[in-house]
Amino acid sequence: xxxxxxxxxxxxxxxxxxxxFFTVVRKGMNDAAAAMQVEADLAGxxxxxxxxLVRLTRQAIADGVDGIALNICDADAFTDxxxxxxxxxxxxxxxxxDASKGxxxxxxxxxxDFHTAGEALGRRAAAAIPKGAKVIITMHDEGVSALxxxxxxxxxxxxxxxxxxxxxxxxxxxxxxxxxxxxxxDRFPVKALLGTGQADTEACGLAAKSLAPSQPYVAGFxxxxxxxxxxxxxxxxxxxxxxxxxxxxxxxxxxxxxxxYGLLPSSLDAGAAFIDRSNLEAIQQLSRQxxx
Numbered sequence: 001x002x003x004x005x006x007x008x009x010x011x012x013x014x015x016x017x018x019x020x021f022f023t024v025v026r027k028g029m030n031d032a033a034a035a036m037q038v039e040a041d042l043a044g045x046x047x048x049x050x051x052x053l054v055r056l057t058r059q060a061i062a063d064g065v066d067g068i069a070l071n072i073c074d075a076d077a078f079t080d081x082x083x084x085x086x087x088x089x090x091x092x093x094x095x096x097x098d099a100s101k102g103x104x105x106x107x108x109x110x111x112x113d114f115h116t117a118g119e120a121l122g123r124r125a126a127a128a129i130p131k132g133a134k135v136i137i138t139m140h141d142e143g144v145s146a147l148x149x150x151x152x153x154x155x156x157x158x159x160x161x162x163x164x165x166x167x168x169x170x171x172x173x174x175x176x177x178x179x180x181x182x183x184x185x186d187r188f189p190v191k192a193l194l195g196t197g198q199a200d201t202e203a204c205g206l207a208a209k210s211l212a213p214s215q216p217y218v219a220g221f222x223x224x225x226x227x228x229x230x231x232x233x234x235x236x237x238x239x240x241x242x243x244x245x246x247x248x249x250x251x252x253x254x255x256x257x258x259x260x261y262g263l264l265p266s267s268l269d270a271g272a273a274f275i276d277r278s279n280l281e282a283i284q285q286l287s288r289q290x291x292x
Contacts (some may be wrong), residue, residue, distance in 0.1 A: 008038040010255050011060045012248065013053060014071035014096060016141065017044030019172055020224040021198045021244050025096070027290040028248030036256040042248070048141045050077040057081045061088055066259055068092045069251035072106060073144060075099040082106060091258050093265050095247045099145040107258070108265035110250050112242040114149035115156075117272035118196070121219060121240055122157015124274070125194060128217045128237065133191035134164045136184060138200035138220075140172050150196040150221065166190075170200040174226060177203025182210065195220025198227070201239060205230030223275060228287045231280055238276035245291050246270060 012029055014022060026042045033040040045052045050073055058081055060068055068085060072078050072094045082092045082105040091107055098109035129135065137154060139147040155165070166188050170177030177200055181193065185207070193208065193216050195201030201220025205227060208215035218236045220227075222244075230236045247270055254265035275283055286292035 008066045008256060008259055009064075010038055010040040010067045010069065010252055011063075011065045012040065012042045012069040012095065012251060013056050013060065014042065014044035015048045015050075015053060015073050015144070016046070016172060017042065018046050019140070019199055020226075021222055024223075024244040024290045024292070025248035028245035029252055030248075032249040032252035036253060038252065038256050040252050044071070048073060048144055050074040054078060054081050058084065061085050061090060065090065067255035069095050069255065070106065071096045072098045072100055072104050072109070073146075075103070075145070078104045078106075091255060091265075093251050093254055095251045096244075097144075097146045102267070108254060108267045110247050110268040110270055112146070112270045112272060114146045115153040117221070117240050117242070118150035118153020118155075119157040120153075120272055120274075121150075121194065121221070122154040124157075124238065125154075125192065125217070125219045126158055126161055129158065129161060129163070129192045132162045132164070134166070134188060135192045135194060136166050136168050136181065136188065136190050137194045138168050138170050138177070138181070138196060138204060140170055140177070140197045140199040140203075142169050144197075147196040154194055154196070170203045172199045174199050174202035174206055178206035178210065181207035185211070185216070190216050192217040192219075194218075198222035198224055201236070202226045202230065205236040208235045209233065223283065223287055223292055225287055228280065228284050231275070231277060232284070234277075238274055241273045241275050241292065242270045243273065243292075
């Protein structure tokens with residue numbers, strides 16, 4: 001336990017750090033840091049390279065931070081570096097993804113149950129997608145376990161619909177992703193676009209808007225100001241929110257309580273809240289404040 005008067009220094013490390021999603025994570029982190037009177041910063045990799053995130057974790061250890069929250073995006077890559085942190089009495093918790101389900105040595109995690117959330121999306125979208133339809137399912141990056149789990153869940157939720165699937169990686173820029181989707185739709189006319197992450201869900205909505213009035217049905221994951229606007233305009237039917245503000249807030253609180261008082265962190269489900277036009281008005285202002 002840290003009983004000194006020195007302010008605790010915490011670091012959150014993630015993949016895809018420039019994605020809009022992590023603007024909300026950062027807001028939650030900053031609010032928790034102010035409440036707990038600690039210093040905290042968020043850093044990471046622009047892509048999804050686990051090896052580079054391991055390097056940044058070792059840098060955080062060398063920098064002498066007191067605690068680390070880590071996006072454990074690979075089931076095997078982080079075990080050694082977390083053990084190195086533990087040997088230096090630096091606790092590690094996971095946020096956003098815990099691909100090892102606690103097997104990497106982290107004390108806790110706050111993350112969505114990705115497969116269950118994907119199934120929920122598939123079951124709800126089934127009411128709007130004809131049986132036997134062609135559907136494109138998107139992701140913003142390949143090799144992300146959370147997106148693969150969501151994809152499998154979506155397919156499970158639509159398993160009785162005899163869907164003809166194509167998958168497409170749209171990248172982290174929604175406008176470029178929309179261009180890729182329009183090209184794909186020219187080759188593979190679809191009834192629906194289903195996203196598995198934030199940037200690709202926004203890309204799906206932008207593609208649908210450009211194809212109006214004969215646009216495909218769109219649903220997906222996460223919120224951004226762009227997704228909120230596309231939902232309000234009717235181009236995205238609904239999105240599942242995994243509450244990124246909480247994913248930034250709780251790791252800071254848990255690490256501070258553990259370091260100060262030895263209170264063990266507890267794992268939390270980040271949730272899968274349905275957002276659609278029926279509850280969108282309450283979300284819009286919070287989205288612009290980087291809270292939802």
